[in-house]
Amino acid sequence: MPDGRTLEVKVWRGRESGRFQAFTVPRRASQTVLDVVSWIQRHLDTTLSYRFACRVGMCGSCAMTVNGKPRWTCRTHVDKVAEGDTLTVAPLANLPVVKDLATDMAPFFDKWAKAQGRFVPEDDRPREFHIVPPETSERRAVDAGIECIGCGVCYAACDIVRWNRDYLGPAALNRAWTLVNDVRDAGNPTRLAAVAGDAGCHACHSQENCREHCPKQINATASIAGLKRAAAIAALKGQL
Amino acid sequence: MSVRSETRLWLAQRASAAVLALCVIVHLATMVYAVRGGLSAAEILSRTRGSSAWLAFYLLFVAAVVIHAPIGLRAVLREMTTWRGRSLDFAVVLFGILLAALGLRAALAVFA
Ligand code: SF4
Ligand code: SF4
Ligand code: FES
Secondary structure, eight states: OEEEEEEEEEEEEESSSEEEEEEEEEEETTOBHHHHHHHIIIIIOTTOOOOOSOSSSSSOOOEEEETTEEEEGGGOBHHHHOBTTEEEEEOOTTSOEEETTEEOOHHHHHHHHHTTOSOOOOOSSOOOOOOOOTTSHHHHHHHHHTTOOOOOHHHHHOHHHHHOTTOOOHHHHHHHHHHHTOTTOOOTTHHHHHHOSTTTGGGOOOOOHHHHHOTTOOOHHHHHHHHHHHHHHHHHTTOO | OOHHHHHHHHHHHHHHHHHHHHHHHHHHHHHHHHHHTTOOHHHHHHHHTTOHHHHHHHHHHHHHHHHHHHHHHHHHHHHHSOOOHHHHHHHHHHHHHHHHHHHHHHHHHHHO
C-alpha cells in the first residue's frame, strides 16, 4: 500500500571500482530491501544487476551490504534498517564484484571444498544403519550448524577473511564442524588437517561477528572453537 | 609450516597464556602488597635474594612469556602484513631469544 512517502536509495554501480547511484523509490508497507532493489531494476534502470531466487530466506543468494552491514535482503525489512528515509545498498564485502550488487561467490564456495565440506561415505560394504539419537552431543552440534543457507553474510562480516585471503572463513568451517560430528562420515581426520592451522580454525579471533550477522543465528564461532579443540586433541595424539 | 606444527603452536600459546594469567596475578598482587607495606626496593630485594621459590616463579614467568609472545607476534604480523614463511618464523624465534635473555637477566637480578 503506497503511503506517499519515498525512500532515497544509493546503489553501487560498477565492479571493484564504481560509484553509488541515487534512486528514489516509493515506500511501501512491509517492504524488503530486495523489493526496493527489484523495484529499481523494473521501473528505473533495467541494467541493474543483482541476484536472488527464493525470496523467502532459503536459497542464500540475495545477500548484500545494506547500510554498511551484510544482510539477506529478501528477509530484511526496510523499516528495520533505513536510516531516516535513506538506504545504501552495496555488494557483499570480501568477495569479487561481478557487476553492481552481484558478487562472485566462487572463492566462498571454493573454501567449502578446501575445508572438505562434503560428506564422505564409508566404504560400500553393506552394514547396519547408524542410529543417531537426537540427544547425543554430536547430533546436537550438527543441529546447531546444519541450517546454513550459504548466503556468505558471515564471510562478508569477518575481519579475518578481509585480512587473510586464505582464511577459510566461518561458513566453511561451520560446515566442516557439522561433518566432524556426523558419525556416518568417514572423511575425518583428513578433514581436521584441512581446517586446522594459520588459514583455518586457528586464525579465528572468536569475536563473533559472524554469529552476530548470520540471518540463521548460526554460531559459527562455537563451531570453530569445536574444531580448535578437535584439532588440538588430534595433534596431541599425533593424528594430525 | 605444517598444519600439525601450527596446531601445536596454537596449543603452546593457549597453555602459556594460562600460566601467564596466573603469573601476572601473583606478580601484581605481590607488588601491590609490598609497596603498600612501604617496602623499599632494597628491602624487597633482600627478601627475594637467595629465595629459590621466587627464582623458580620468575623463571616460569619468563618461560611462559618466551613461548607466548613470539607466537602471538607471528600471528599479528601474518594478519597485518604480507610477511609469511621461513623468514618470519626465524624473526619471531630471534624475538623469543631476545625476550629470554632480557627475562633471565631480570629473574637472576631478583635472585642474586
Ligand atoms: S568469530 Fe572467527 S570466523 Fe567469526 S567473524 Fe570473528 S574471526 Fe571471523
Ligand atoms: S553461517 Fe549463517 S551467515 Fe554464514 S553462510 Fe551460513 S547462513 Fe549465511
Ligand atoms: S532470495 Fe533466497 S534467501 Fe533471499
